[in-house]
Amino acid sequence: MRIGELATKTGVSVRALRYYEEQGLLAATRSSGGQRHYLDDAVDRVYLIQMLYAAGLSSRTILDLLPCVDAKVNTPQSRAMLRAERDRIDRQITQLRQARERLDEVIALSESPANGCTRSDTDAARA
Amino acid sequence: MRIGELATKTGVSVRALRYYEEQGLLAATRSSGGQRHYLDDAVDRVYLIQMLYAAGLSSRTILDLLPCVDAKVNTPQSRAMLRAERDRIDRQITQLRQARERLDEVIALSESPANGCTRSDTDAARA
DNA sequence: CTCGCCTCTCACGTCAACGTCAGGTTTTAC
DNA sequence: GTAAAACCTGACGTTGACGTGAGAGGCGAG
16 A cells, blocks of 8 residues: 555554654555555554554654564563563653542542532533 | 752752743742742642643643642633543553553563573573 | 852754645556 | 646754753852
8 A cells, every 4th residue: 555545544644654664663665656655564563653652652762662572673682671661651650640640639629519619610511 | 949949959950940930830039139039839839840741731731720729710611621631641541551561462472481582581681 | 359159031952753845756547 | 648646855844841051140158
């Protein structure tokens, strides 16, 4: 498939796909006219890349991790890297949970009837 | 206290503190010579700001939320905003957990004895 | 009073992951 | 064969949360 189709299938922009290739994250063959062609599994690869981006990893880190995910590389170093990133994500989740708890406290306070919240207020906000 | 002390106490740079003030997140009184002075509770305020930044909120969103946290504002709109941000954090946590699971799978594979991992490899990586 | 450190206000630099526009080529549909 | 749609390669723009000087002024110790 060509880049436009991959873009619509994955919901990622054409520009982003070209950027992924530039970063070495996504390979493509070229037609005689120079257009990129992708295999079907490129869709999953793009999803994976997006997932890792969403987890706060940088292009560089993803580039380092992908060979491990592809199971092409399996060294003590690569496993250490994998664990390091997993731990980083764990710490980030912990931070997010703390922020969430803090927000929940504020929400509980602001919604407690003792604090000026009327039934109609709540209902209006829900609408 | 002055800005340098607040910076060392919170671990945040002086530049960042000035930026927070510029964004309306952190108030300070001024000495006759124009220097910023902070009360002790500014430390907690900075921690809170940092927590919300870490949760992926923008300066603008934090600016909107702080009056709610201070319980100075309590409208249906403000409560809706609080819930919206909490839900956004929840979704982000979910995404992070998915990424973490994915990484865990890869780690499990790379560490399975069937995949070329020897005991010494693991021990070396742990050191 | 002066030395040294802290602080002040501009104001430009940075970095990542793209967005966007320009100008030209390839592919597809008819 | 031709027009439209999709694609190509640069290359500059964007955004947020600061970093990093430059040059000038404030402030406590001796």
